[in-house]
């Protein structure tokens with residue numbers, strides 16, 4: 001945590017004063033994007049889609065919830081953009097009308113466990129059980145582990161069960177109150193590249209910043225000539 005605070009402090013300097021050493025630039029990048037060579041070290045998961053096509057992939061984790069997901073869907077509809085929702089099974093079960101709307105409006109559906117379960121804190125059979133419980137509601141082969149972490153055995157078991165595991169290429173930190181909507185836009189503008197999978201959250205924690213940033217992010221990427229794709233079995 002101390003390292004993250006330190007990185008955050010340097011980050012503030014870079015964005016406000018436009019000054020950075022090469023080392024701090026490298027360290028800052030790690031906050032938002034792992035370089036391709038690090039992504040390749042962690043094999044068998046999808047970090048980024050086709051790097052030669054100008055398509056990006058917005059993803060929303062932790063919903064659906066009535067306090068935030070409908071607003072996200074309204075913005076996506078207004079800009080005619082498709083996205084992918086990695087949903088917590090418990091939420092999807094509680095709000096079936098939101099799950100139905102996500103499907104009806106043509107967005108991708110991903111599994112984010114039933115209880116937002118931390119893989120590192122549980123054994124593999126329990127973890128799989130939680131994922132399968134979510135999938136009895138979500139019916140998808142797309143999976144993203146909560147907090148982006150799980151044990152190797154869990155990853156292997158999920159892949160053997162037919163899941164494709166998606167992480168991300170750009171992390172916006174929309175859940176962190178230290179960062180503003182403008183900061184999120186600056187991060188997306190700076191780090192998004194062809195095929196980037198961008199992570200946002202339709203959660204109470206992120207709501208205010210994220211809803212303010214989302215239209216700006218979409219406009220910015222459209223101005224760069226990017227199209228918006230949906231993660232699904234066809235886009236693996």
Ligand SMILES: [Zn+2]
Pocket residue numbers: 061062112116145146147
């Ligand atoms: Zn999550």
